[in-house]
Amino acid sequence: MVITIRNSSKFLIFTSLGFCVLLLLALHAMVANGQVHPVAIRNSALVKRLRLTDLCLFTEARYTRHPSMADLHAPFQEHPAALEHFPSGSLVMPIRPRRSH
Amino acid sequence: MRSLERHRNILDFAISSLLRRKGKNISLLALYTLVVALVASLIFFVQSLKSEAALLLQEAPDIVVQRLMAGRQDLISTRAVEQIAALRGVTSVTPRYWGYYYDPVFGANYTMMVTDDESLAPQEAMLGAGVAKNQRLLAGDMFSLRKTDGMPLLLTVNKIFSRDSELLTADLILLTKDDFTALFGFPRETATDLAVTVANPDEIGTLAGKIAEIVPASRPIMKSEILRTYDSIFDWRGGMMVAIMVMAISAFVIFAWDKATGLSAEERREMGILKSIGWETTDILLLKFWEGVAVSLTAFVVGTIIAYCHVFFFSAGIFSGALKGWAVLYPDFRLHPAISPYQIAVIFFLTVFPYTAATIVPSWLAATIDPDTAMRS
Numbered sequence: 001m002v003i004t005i006r007n008s009s010k011f012l013i014f015t016s017l018g019f020c021v022l023l024l025l026a027l028h029a030m031v032a033n034g035q036v037h038p039v040a041i042r043n044s045a046l047v048k049r050l051r052l053t054d055l056c057l058f059t060e061a062r063y064t065r066h067p068s069m070a071d072l073h074a075p076f077q078e079h080p081a082a083l084e085h086f087p088s089g090s091l092v093m094p095i096r097p098r099r100s101h
Numbered sequence: 102m103r104s105l106e107r108h109r110n111i112l113d114f115a116i117s118s119l120l121r122r123k124g125k126n127i128s129l130l131a132l133y134t135l136v137v138a139l140v141a142s143l144i145f146f147v148q149s150l151k152s153e154a155a156l157l158l159q160e161a162p163d164i165v166v167q168r169l170m171a172g173r174q175d176l177i178s179t180r181a182v183e184q185i186a187a188l189r190g191v192t193s194v195t196p197r198y199w200g201y202y203y204d205p206v207f208g209a210n211y212t213m214m215v216t217d218d219e220s221l222a223p224q225e226a227m228l229g230a231g232v233a234k235n236q237r238l239l240a241g242d243m244f245s246l247r248k249t250d251g252m253p254l255l256l257t258v259n260k261i262f263s264r265d266s267e268l269l270t271a272d273l274i275l276l277t278k279d280d281f282t283a284l285f286g287f288p289r290e291t292a293t294d295l296a297v298t299v300a301n302p303d304e305i306g307t308l309a310g311k312i313a314e315i316v317p318a319s320r321p322i323m324k325s326e327i328l329r330t331y332d333s334i335f336d337w338r339g340g341m342m343v344a345i346m347v348m349a350i351s352a353f354v355i356f357a358w359d360k361a362t363g364l365s366a367e368e369r370r371e372m373g374i375l376k377s378i379g380w381e382t383t384d385i386l387l388l389k390f391w392e393g394v395a396v397s398l399t400a401f402v403v404g405t406i407i408a409y410c411h412v413f414f415f416s417a418g419i420f421s422g423a424l425k426g427w428a429v430l431y432p433d434f435r436l437h438p439a440i441s442p443y444q445i446a447v448i449f450f451l452t453v454f455p456y457t458a459a460t461i462v463p464s465w466l467a468a469t470i471d472p473d474t475a476m477r478s
């Protein structure tokens with residue numbers, strides 16, 4: 001006897017399996033976040049010990065390496081009409097204005 | 102129950118109809134899945150970078166005091182340490198000595214920083230894994246940096262930071278204060294900036310205001326501003342987000358355009374035949390709806406799974422090229438998974454809805470015309 005599975009059943013099985021995998025991934029993310037990561041603890045301790053202020057994401061220019069320490073107009077300080085010339089400068093949006101002191 | 106069976110029958114027919122045009126629909130599905138994977142990767146990547154920054158930089162100094170000279174950051178006098186330390190509520194004030202060193206041999210920029218770590222002797226340095234990899238150095242090896250007077254400064258590698266900390270230390274070289282002064286000819290009684298620790302976090306804003314008053318031409322940067330910087334860098338309006346979102350939206354517009362500019366002659370004929378054998382307009386709309394759902398839901402599920410694996414298991418390889426830019430040193434880091442139902446909902450509404458809607462409208466237009474005309478067109 002040949003059992004034929006309807007197309008709709010195949011689709012529903014496939015989609016349900018897909019959603020199950022998504023749910024498992026969400027669970028994986030929750031478990032990974034819930035655990036106290038020794039790496040995160042070590043890194044936080046390093047930030048405190050070395051008094052670091054920025055992540056090392058873009059090492060091209062000083063204002064992309066330490067965006068929180070840079071001036072708002074740092075890219076344009078090379079000369080008055082300078083254009084931004086580092087690729088990561090186009091990925092980093094200008095930070096919001098700081099409060100005035 | 103009958104209604105459910107009707108939907109299943111139409112879904113059966115919709116999938117058979119899609120499989121009849123296998124080549125076209127599989128290529129469409131592949132492209133659609135790729136677009137969903139790209140959008141989802143970006144959303145996951147940016148969100149987990151933001152939460153990583155928020156977690157790590159919680160330990161950043163409460164206030165960093167810079168000095169401004171003619172609108173630029175300048176070295177700050179260490180005499181300000183006493184003035185700031187005298188303020189009520191300030192726990193400690195520590196001068197930070199740091200700067201940048203361009204290595205012409207490797208074309209890389211390093212962040213040079215002084216540490217008070219007692220395990221570091223004079224003429225020794227601690228290196229980030231990125232620097233060590235770039236210069237092919239191991240603990241105990243010697244390397245040289247060029248001082249401002251042109252003479253070499255010989256340093257021995259005391260320690261290499263673990264690869265786990267690359268997101269913080271990839272380009273870092275830690276030195277003793279004397280070596281740092283010798284390397285840059287750093288003036289005495291000055292520091293790059295001052296790190297201030299405050300006893301009560303609620304008083305940070307007030308103390309920052311007081312520091313700005315008592316230290317002329319100073320700019321205090323609060324921890325909240327440091328955290329906000331990383332929040333706004335990867336804001337959805339940020340450069341990378343906009344660039345990729347525009348590409349993804351353009352791809353969806355092309356899909357929608359393809360659908361909206363009319364169905365193929367074969368599809369019109371199929372509709373004409375269905376109407377002539379007794380299908381209602383609503384049945385045809387339901388058929389097209391299920392076709393849209395089958396394609397978009399498959400693309401959404403597969404695309405989101407691919408995105409998760411790409412970002413959290415394969416370190417977001419596609420974006421690393423974009424983040425690198427011209428930089429020689431780039432941290433090799435693995436992000437901690439951070440996804441929320443909100444993100445999944447955003448991906449769902451951005452991808453499934455536009456496509457399904459774009460499928461329905463032209464089908465409604467075609468389904469309302471006379472079956473004879475539809476078959477002859």
